[in-house]
Every structure is written in C-alpha cells, then in structure tokens.
Amino acid sequence: MLAWLPACTGGTEEALVVTQVVEIGGEDIEVTRVLQQARVTAATSTPVAGDSELSVLDVGREGNPGTPDPQKGITANEMLLIENLFVGLTRYNQASGVIEPALASSWTVSDDGLVWTFNLREDIFWIKPALPESGALLERAAGTTPYRPVLADDVVYAIQRACRPETEAPDVLVLFIIAGCEAVHSRAVSANTEGDVAQAIGVRAPDDSTVEFTLTEQASYFPAITSMGLLRPVPRELVEPFNGTGESWASAQNIVTSGPFILGPESNENRTVLNRNPYWPDAFSGTVDVANIYWEDVDSAYELWLEKDLDVTPLPAGMREEILADNRLRPRLHLVTNQAVFYLAYNFDSPVFSDPAVRRAFGAAIDREVLVEEVYANRGLPMRHFSPPGVFGAPPPDMVGIGYNADRARLEMRESGLQDCQFIPEIRYMVGTTDLALHHAEIVRSMWQRELGCPEEKIVIEQVQFGTLLASTRPEAGSERPDIWDLGWASYFPDAHNWLGEVLHCRVSENRQNRPCMEADTLLARAAEVHSGDERLALYRQAEGLFFAEGGVQPIAPLFVQGRYVLVHPWLVYQPAHFGGEQFDTYMLNAVEKRLERQQ
Numbered sequence: 001m002l003a004w005l006p007a008c009t010g011g012t013e014e015a016l017v018v019t020q021v022v023e024i025g026g027e028d029i030e031v032t033r034v035l036q037q038a039r040v041t042a043a044t045s046t047p048v049a050g051d052s053e054l055s056v057l058d059v060g061r062e063g064n065p066g067t068p069d070p071q072k073g074i075t076a077n078e079m080l081l082i083e084n085l086f087v088g089l090t091r092y093n094q095a096s097g098v099i100e101p102a103l104a105s106s107w108t109v110s111d112d113g114l115v116w117t118f119n120l121r122e123d124i125f126w127i128k129p130a131l132p133e134s135g136a137l138l139e140r141a142a143g144t145t146p147y148r149p150v151l152a153d154d155v156v157y158a159i160q161r162a163c164r165p166e167t168e169a170p171d172v173l174v175l176f177i178i179a180g181c182e183a184v185h186s187r188a189v190s191a192n193t194e195g196d197v198a199q200a201i202g203v204r205a206p207d208d209s210t211v212e213f214t215l216t217e218q219a220s221y222f223p224a225i226t227s228m229g230l231l232r233p234v235p236r237e238l239v240e241p242f243n244g245t246g247e248s249w250a251s252a253q254n255i256v257t258s259g260p261f262i263l264g265p266e267s268n269e270n271r272t273v274l275n276r277n278p279y280w281p282d283a284f285s286g287t288v289d290v291a292n293i294y295w296e297d298v299d300s301a302y303e304l305w306l307e308k309d310l311d312v313t314p315l316p317a318g319m320r321e322e323i324l325a326d327n328r329l330r331p332r333l334h335l336v337t338n339q340a341v342f343y344l345a346y347n348f349d350s351p352v353f354s355d356p357a358v359r360r361a362f363g364a365a366i367d368r369e370v371l372v373e374e375v376y377a378n379r380g381l382p383m384r385h386f387s388p389p390g391v392f393g394a395p396p397p398d399m400v401g402i403g404y405n406a407d408r409a410r411l412e413m414r415e416s417g418l419q420d421c422q423f424i425p426e427i428r429y430m431v432g433t434t435d436l437a438l439h440h441a442e443i444v445r446s447m448w449q450r451e452l453g454c455p456e457e458k459i460v461i462e463q464v465q466f467g468t469l470l471a472s473t474r475p476e477a478g479s480e481r482p483d484i485w486d487l488g489w490a491s492y493f494p495d496a497h498n499w500l501g502e503v504l505h506c507r508v509s510e511n512r513q514n515r516p517c518m519e520a521d522t523l524l525a526r527a528a529e530v531h532s533g534d535e536r537l538a539l540y541r542q543a544e545g546l547f548f549a550e551g552g553v554q555p556i557a558p559l560f561v562q563g564r565y566v567l568v569h570p571w572l573v574y575q576p577a578h579f580g581g582e583q584f585d586t587y588m589l590n591a592v593e594k595r596l597e598r599q600q
Contacts, residue, residue: 053591057291057572057584060301060313065272065293068263069250070232071162074170076581077295079229083581084274084291085257086232087150089118089211090223092494094583095575097392098533099223099494103150103233103258104211113218113529118226120209123281124150126235126256129263146279147235150258152205154233159203160194161239162230171230174492177222178202179214218529220536224392224495229580233258260284260585261291270295274584286574286587302567308598311572311589315565320378323567332567336576337381340490340562341388341499344444345473346555348514350483352424356553357416362484363557364402364409365451366444372560375440380560385544386499388561390578393496393527393540400541401548401558406451408550413452421454430462430469430482437486438463475514487512488562494579496540500524504547504555513555520546520553571597 061080067073068081091102104118126147162169163181176182179202183189189200198204202214215222225231234249238256242249249255252267260280264273274291276284294301294310301313315323315333323333344363346353353359368382384401387394402408418424429445431437441461448454462482464472469487472480491498501524502509506517508524520543527539546552566576571593575586 053595055287055289055589055591057288057587057589058310059291059293059582060296060298060304060310061293062296062298062301062314064269064295067248067250068255068257069248070229070234071158071167071169072250073229080293080577080581081272082229082232083259083577084261084584085255085259085263086229086234087124087258087260088228088232089120089155089226092224092227092580094390094577094579094586097390097394097494099227099392102227103155104226107223109531113220114215116213116215116222118155118211118213120150120152120155120211121281122149122209124258125279126150126238126258127262127277127279128256129265147256149208150233151208152211153208154235155211155231156198156203156205157236157239158231158233160197160201161234163201164197169230171228171492174225174228174230177215177217177219177225179216219497220528220531221392221493221495221497224493224498227580228493264290276585284585286585287589287591288584288587291584305567305569308569308594311594312566312568312574315567317377320565329567332569334566334568334576335379335381335563336566337389337561337563337578338490339388339390339494339579340488341383341386342380342486342488342559342562343383343386344557344559345485345487346513346557347473347481347483347485348516348555349481350427352418352427352483355417357412358418359554359557360402360552361409361412361416361421361452362448363554364405364412365447366557366559367404367447368560369404370447371440371443375436375443376560376562379565380563382560383558385548386504386556386558387496387540387544388499388578391491391494391496391499392533393537394499395541395544400544401552402550409451421448421452424454424458427459427484428462428482429459430464430472430485432466432469432486433463440486473512475511491579497524497528500540500543500547501528515553515555518546518553569594569597 061077063075063077065081066075066078068078068085070082070086073079073082087103089102089104090099093100103120103124105121107116107118109116128145128147159175159178159181161167162172162175163184165185165187172185180189180200184197184200204212206212213222235256239249242254247254252263255263257263260277261274262277264275266273272293272295274293276289294304296304298314298316301310302316302319304310305313320333323329344366346359348354372378372380372382381389381397382403383397384403385395389397413419413421429441431441438461445456445459445461448459449456469485471477472482473485489499489503505511505524506515506521523539523543527536530536530539547555548558571590573588577583
C-alpha cells in the first residue's frame with residue numbers, strides 16, 4: 001500500500017488567527033480563519049484571504065446531491081460536487097472556453113498523434129476532511145490532513161476503473177478512444193485481474209509524475225476529454241477496499257478529495273458545505289471561502305432567495321413574466337444555456353429533402369424564437385449553427401448560419417426542384433411520444449404552412465418511442481426511414497469535434513442523414529489532427545459555414561440550445577457553467593455588500 005507522511009521541516013511560521021461569528025444556514029457558527037499557517041513539506045497551503053469578512057456563498061439547487069464519485073456521477077448536481085472536490089488533468093475555463101492545465105502542468109504528443117504524455121504537478125494533495133467535533137469551521141479546514149500527493153497511478157486507476165464494466169461508469173464510451181478501453185468494457189479481452197486490465201488499457205504511469213495515454217486515433221481535442229469528471233483521479237488504495245461491500249468510498253465518512261474545496265463536516269442531506277482547501281496551491285480567482293449548497297425544491301429556494309438567504313437559485317416554472325415585470329428584479333434574471341441542442345434532421349435519400357434548396361427552405365421557415373417561447377417557455381436560445389455557446393470552436397450565436405428568414409425560405413423553395421410546396425409528396429415527420437414533442441412538431445408544421453404554403457395534410461406527424469426513432473433513422477433502416485425527424489444532442493466534452501465531428505461527419509459519426517462526404521468533412525478531419533488552437537478554431541468555423549451559411553448543405557436545421565433561468569443577487573458575479581460543474585473558486589462574492597443588504 002502506498003503511503004505518504006509530511007516530514008518535519010524544522011521551522012515554523014507564526015500563525016495569525018481571526019475568529020468571528022457568522023450565520024450559516026440559520027445557525028450562528030464560530031469561524032476561525034488561519035491567515036498564516038505553518039508550512040508543510042511539499043504542501044504549501046493557501047491562506048484564506050486576509051479581508052475582515054468571511055465570504056460565504058449560499059446556493060439553491062433542485063434535487064439531491066447524488067454521489068461525488070468521479071467515475072459514477074453524471075447528474076448536474078454530481079458534476080458540481082466533482083468539479084469542486086476533485087482535480088482533473090486539465091480544466092475547462094468557463095469564461096474563455098479554453099482548456100487549461102490543472103493537475104497536469106504540461107503535455108506533449110508523439111509525432112503520430114497517438115501517444116499523449118502528461119507531466120503532473122507535485123503540489124496537489126489528497127485531503128482527509130477534519131472530523132465534525134475538531135473545531136470551528138475554517139479551523140477544521142485548516143486542520144485537515146494531507147494524506148499524500150496526487151500521483152500518476154491515481155489517474156491510471158481512474159481510467160482502468162471507468163473502463164471496467166462492473167463500475168458501470170456513465171459516458172464510458174468517451175474513453176473508447178483510449179486503446180483497449182472498449183475491449184475491456186465489452187469483455188472482448190480477459191481482464192479478470194488488475195494485471196490484465198493494466199496490460200489491456202493504453203494508460204500507464206512511467207513514474208509518479210508522468211501519465212502516458214495511447215489512443216486509437218489522432219485527437220487534438222483529447223485535453224478537452226481529460227477535463228471531464230469521468231477522468232478525475234482517485235486513490236487506488238482507498239477505493240478498492242470498498243469494492244463489492246455495498247458501501248461507497250465517496251460517502252461523507254470515507255471520502256478523500258483533491259480539489260479547490262473540501263467537504264465540510266456540517267454537511268447533511270439538506271445541505272452540502274464546501275470549505276476552501278487550505279492546501280490548495282493556487283490562488284483563487286474568486287473570493288469564496290465557504291459554499292453552502294441547499295438541496296431544496298425550486299419554489300422553496302425561490303422564497304429563500306427573495307429573503308436574501310440565497311445568493312443564486314433556479315427560477316420556478318411560470319415565474320418569468322412576473323420577474324420581468326418587476327423593474328427591481330428584472331436585472332437579476334439570467335438565462336444560462338447548457339450543452340443540449342435540439343434540431344430537425346433531414347433524410348438525404350428522401351425524394352423531397354435530397355434537394356439542398358428544399359432543406360434550406362424548410363430550415364429558414366422555422367421561427368426559432370417563437371418556437372422557444374410558445375413550446376419551451378423561453379428556456380432556450382435560438383440557434384443558427386450547431387456548436388452551442390461555451391464549446392471550443394463554436395461561433396457566436398449570430399455569426400454563422402441563416403436561422404429564421406421567411407423571404408430566404410420562399411426564395412429557396414422557388415429555386416428548388418419542387419418550386420412550390422403545394423405539390424410536395426407526403427412527408428413523414430417522426431417525433432417522440434410526449435405531448436411536448438407533438439406540440440413542437442405541430443408548431444413547426446404550422447410555420448411551413450404559413451411561410452411556404454405547404455398543405456397540412458402532406459406533412460404527417462408520426463409519434464414513436466425514442467428507441468424506435470433511433471432505429472428508424474439509421475442509414476441502414478431503408479424504407480423505414482422518415483423524411484425528417486426531431487432529435488437533440490448533449491455533448492460529452494466541450495469541443496466542437498463532439499458536435500460537428502461526432503454528429504455530422506460523413507464517416508466518423510453515424511451520419512443518420514446519409515449525407516455524402518464533402519469539403520467540410522475534410523476540414524473536420526484536419527481539425528482532429530492539428531494542435532494549434534487558432535487553426536482548429538478557424539477549421540471548425542469554416543465547417544459550420546459550409547453546413548449552415550447561405551448555400552450550405554444544411555444536413556440538419558439547428559433550432560435552439562436548452563437553457564435555464566437563474567436569479568442572482570447583485571453582490572455575486574460569476575461565469576455560469578455551460579459545461580460540467582460550477583467552479584466556485586472563480587465566484588466573486590462581495591461579503592460586505594451581502595451582509596449590508598441582508599440587514600436592511
């Protein structure tokens with residue numbers, strides 16, 4: 001078993017301790033802040049900012065926390081915890097959309113583009129949270145114990161653990177780009193022992209500070225994959241004893257963490273407390289010392305926000321118009337988009353939609369703003385191209401694509417082989433079984449009637465189970481394939497390859513449209529090979545233009561990216577997470593302004 005103990009330095013620094021009483025969760029808690037601490041060999045602690053006011057963030061979240069286990073978490077709440085409690089090799093910058101170093105200080109790629117070598121920092125540690133009875137809030141944080149450094153084997157074990165089928169890791173298919181992972185997961189190779197797994201999967205640790213991945217194909221976007229929660233390292237010797245026991249190593253009483261925050265002992269089923277990690281080696285770009293996450297139903301959280309007991313919370317359904325009518329509250333309402341885009345797809349073998357002018361006409365006739373308003377209560381942002389905000393390589397929302405343009409729609413129809421929608425053959429429009437899916441399709445059909453003059457009876461809406469929709473839209477489905485259908489895509493990692501490449505490429509993706517290859521596919525293949533961020537950005541945007549700009553082949557008609565409304569008090573400024581979990585260490589909270597506002 002690996003072990004690491006801090007050595008005695010022979011020297012100490014005098015500690016400055018400030019104690020104050022703050023209200024957290026309705027309780028008065030004595031908080032001791034250590035502003036300067038004794039050094040620990042190889043573990044330079046991050047002192048809490050020396051201002052006189054503790055910065056306590058109060059967040060409302062709907063649902064339950066789930067598990068913070070990196071290889072098992074998948075919900076938005078689980079991603080939030082994993083993002084703040086566990087370090088990744090790389091980190092996605094929510095503000096810039098750029099992948100940045102994290103546990104890995106640098107990385108290199110072999111000449112053939114298949115072997116990635118990550119060089120790890122030696123100053124990030126596994127932390128065991130202090131016990132509940134060991135002192136006041138941040139004194140407990142300061143009194144936590146560094147267990148040992150985060151090592152290369154922790155990364156290796158996380159990959160091996162995710163690839164093993166018995167782990168049942170969500171989204172594991174993303175890791176199939178790592179040599180051997182798919183074979184182990186599908187049991188195509190014998191992997192009964194740890195030695196078998198280590199030999200089969202293309203990840204190894206030549207030493208404690210180096211991790212080497214062998215991929216199945218060139219993937220310049222691989223650092224975006226390594227930012228995912230699924231790949232966050234975990235300590236082998238602390239996780240394995242719980243395998244098969246029915247108890248989780250990631251439970252509050254067992255967990256060790258490595259991120260910018262540690263789990264607070266005050267956490268319970270209604271509130272999760274995250275304290276700033278006193279051994280985190282980097283300065284926070286934000287001000288948060290403590291984050292309280294309250295697991296509330298959305299209506300209760302809204303009431304708490306109105307009382308200024310929460311800094312940020314989701315907006316209850318049906319409240320948008322009321323908030324917009326209030327001049328004081330309107331500026332505090334924000335739409336946050338996520339990584340789920342809904343679109344209309346075309347069958348290139350259809351006698352109607354084999355004509356690109358018809359595809360462009362039908363796409364330009366859809367008023368996305370009206371669709372989002374009437375069907376989705378404005379919880380979305382209209383899209384003219386495919387890659388949504390927050391994805392590396394995505395153009396700004398209004399930069400590429402036609403979107404809704406009634407005049408353009410009519411012109412395209414006149415110039416098409418059909419010339420007039422009155423004479424189209426019957427069209428099968430396949431959607432899901434929900435009432436919402438039917439309402440969506442009916443609204444879109446009415447737009448085609450209004451803008452293009454298409455007879456309602458010629459566009460037959462067919463509702464099927466989701467599995468049937470997927471099976472019927474595969475290229476090999478033949479006569480079962482509809483002419484058009486509705487689908488959505490939620491990305492696994494924040495790079496345009498996960499959109500343009502894995503959904504639209506003529507060979508890499510399933511190519512449900514059965515679209516022939518073209519220049520855009522060559523550009524996307526090139527983007528997967530080059531490592532210049534600027535060049536990749538240009539290639540992705542050029543491909544979006546070939547797909548969706550005037551004269552584009554329009555393989556799909558992007559409709560909108562899903563979003564949610566949140567209410568934010570003005571003393572909090574932050575970049576919401578488009579992808580992955582919220583990054584509390586970047587939140588700027590003015591504790592003095594918050595206190596004064598709450599006293600009014």
